Amino acid sequence: MSRYIRSKRFGGTFFFTVTLKDRGSCVLVEHIDLLRECVRKVKSKRPFEIVAWVVLPDHMHVIWRLPEGDNDFSRRWQLIKILFTKILKEKTRYKSSVWQERFWEHEIRSDDDLKNHIHYCYLNPVKHGYVSSTRDWPYSSFHRDVKLGLFDIGWNGLLHTE
Incomplete structure (x- = not known):
């Protein structure tokens, strides 16, 4: 049986992959x-900063920064999954289990590590063949980061500030 060891770091920055069953x-x-809406509701009760987020049809890649003194990302994911599943089942004919039981987590340990994982998020729709350019995928915080001046809309894999 696999043994999952989660980071215990308080106030850290974490990369996640969360997948549908x-x-x-x-x-x-x-x-x-x-x-x-589910993310907003959970975030309002258990704050975290969204550093990057990309949603694909059957999985998500996410980077969160947790508040100082807080390391409970597992509970946040649990609440998001429960709320999404509950409302989805109420609004649709969806009856089966929605999510894989676990998620993959990586503690970000350096600026380069963060940059590489942000790039991974934003390039993932291209990697999977959904679009030919990052700018064409609508389900991504990339567009927020373009508005903030962190990326150019024609980004090719390099941060705008480099």
């Missing part, structure tokens, strides 16, 4: 507004 499903993009 049905890897052929498009539930996340079909119900993107529901996902966004």
